[in-house]
Amino acid sequence: MSLDVIPIHVVNAPPGDAGLSGNAPPLLRELLEMVQRLLDTGEGTAIDLSALPLTPADLDWLRERLGSGEISATLQAGGESTLAETACPGVWWVTHRNEQGTLTAQFIEVAFVPELVKAHPQDVAIGRDQLELVISAL
Numbered sequence: 062m063s064l065d066v067i068p069i070h071v072v073n074a075p076p077g078d079a080g081l082s083g084n085a086p087p088l089l090r091e092l093l094e095m096v097q098r099l100l101d102t103g104e105g106t107a108i109d110l111s112a113l114p115l116t117p118a119d120l121d122w123l124r125e126r127l128g129s130g131e132i133s134a135t136l137q138a139g140g141e142s143t144l145a146e147t148a149c150p151g152v153w154w155v156t157h158r159n160e161q162g163t164l165t166a167q168f169i170e171v172a173f174v175p176e177l178v179k180a181h182p183q184d185v186a187i188g189r190d191q192l193e194l195v196i197s198a199l
Contacts, residue, residue: 080118088113088123088169095171096151105172107155120167127152127169134178140165144175 088108095106110120128148136142140159147154153175157166170176180188 080116081122082114082116082119084113084115085119085123089126092152092171099151099171107168107170110167110169136177142177144177
């Protein structure tokens with residue numbers, strides 16, 4: 062049989078699905094399991110979006126489905142890091158950029174509070190020392 066007789070049908074993606082790989086929807090199910098684990102055990106987890114085979118359209122689709130929440134924070138430390146709560150409390154979209162503004166990492170973190178914004182004990186000790194200085198100057 063010749064290859065010329067094999068019918069070929071071109072299937073166009075439905076409108077709005079251009080560039081989607083199909084890899085984003087399973088992430089929503091994984092996030093649901095992660096949120097349940099957070100509620101059951103208090104254990105936070107993260108998904109490194111940069112390590113997954115996601116297209117820009119996948120990321121846009123995922124961001125649209127998760128929506129925007131009430132809280133966001135921006136940190137300046139060797140570049141800008143943004144932590145934005147999604148419309149699903151406990152699910153955070155975290156991006157890191159270098160000093161030139163280039164995106165270097167992107168995560169979805171499931172946590173009551175993202176680890177990056179928690180104060181480290183050494184920093185809290187410095188804060189205590191600063192308060193002692195303020196009080197001693199009164």
